[in-house]
Amino acid sequence: MSESSPKDPLAEAFEAQRGRLRAVAHRVLGSHADAEDVVQEAWLRLSRQDDPAAIRNLAGWLTTVVGRLSLDVLRSRQAHPQASYDDRLPELVVIADDGPAPEDDVALADSVGLALLVVLDSLGPSERLAFVLHDLFAVPFDEIGQILGRSTNAAKMLASRARGKVQATERPAAVGREQREVVEAFLAAARRGDFEGLLRVLDPDVRRTVETSDGVVVTLGATEVAAGARLSADAAVRGRAVLVNGRPGVMSWRADGSPLSVVAFTIAGGRITDITVVVDPVRLAAAELPGPGVVH
CATH class of the missing domain: 1.20.140.160 (PhyR, sigma-like (SL) domain)
Incomplete structure (x- = not known):
């Protein structure tokens, strides 16, 4: 030293x-x-x-x-839950959740280790x-x-x-059909503006953390998180299921092909207990990300 x-x-x-x-x-x-x-x-x-x-x-x-x-x-x-602190997720490991190829094994192991x-x-x-x-x-x-x-x-x-x-907490290392179905139910309810549908899949004490270019914004509680999910505009044109640091997630892209967001979910007992949203362009640009998937 x-x-x-x-x-x-x-x-x-x-x-x-x-x-x-x-x-x-x-x-x-x-x-x-x-x-x-x-x-x-x-x-x-x-x-x-x-x-x-x-x-x-x-x-x-x-x-x-x-x-x-x-x-x-x-x-x-x-x-001070709204205070930002550096590298909240020290690395952003994102891989496609569609049966990783053998060469993706190292990335998957890193992802699980961070979970x-x-x-x-x-x-x-x-x-x-x-x-x-x-x-x-x-x-x-x-x-x-x-x-x-x-x-x-x-x-x-x-x-x-x-x-x-x-x-x-269900093992994020193995994202099964049940976890993915919970995520899909959340996304579908958010697109429909279905407040009750969102509440059905959110844990009462759910925490949502949004990492933006201006810092970290934290929202606590199912009612607040559901309201934000229902009102948020979806600018994404394409998206695909991904694993984000070992958690089930979704990545979205804009019409011009640039990354819009990476969203990761933690699920326990059939409900979402934590949502992490990364929209900071610098964080997204620094990560190795999969290519755009099919329209969702």
Whole structure:
């Protein structure tokens, strides 16, 4: 790191932990930029310690700091849901959902790997942190409890509750006929302006996130999401079913062949729990996208 000499034992010890800390922060936050900021702040706090040699378990100490900093970021997002933050979806992996060819296997694997971030977005800050630290990084519950300011049993309960929510979400890796039928029902109801039809396929607590060139706009609740879907004008001429970061989705194009939007859906229990819409031309231009499909 530029702030310290590579011969500095403390810096060397931190660098040995950096990769793991970055992985923890990224899984918790879903943003490379936020993860880097949290890890850098952890280094600053370590470097300011009066006697860093007195830290018996440096890995545990750093995990605690990164966990608490990440929790602060999650709570800040929850308090300000309309605030934009960088690379909310760090990559946009879009492949045609019509039986990928063998050469698409790598893209599909990348897409599936990102899907967990979408599921984690539906969890509360404490649930998300407890689940990620324990289930993905094997951090003991007593340490998680210290990070959260809760008892060990409370940390176990938070992780268990989060695990149940994750398991209840249908695997985005395998988009089956049932999930696609829910998406088609939503699209058909939106085109007809069928408000009741939209409500039938939307979870009451559905979240819609629209990524525009001006930032991120978040809408919460089935009534608000249905109203927006019914009123939105459809400028698309062509569209096709796609997988977006492992989720069932739809991509649309304008008459001139330029990409209009990429929409991804998360489905649990036969209802849509999350909708992500990307209309930012810069994001669309930066992604590798399939060609236009048939008229829909």
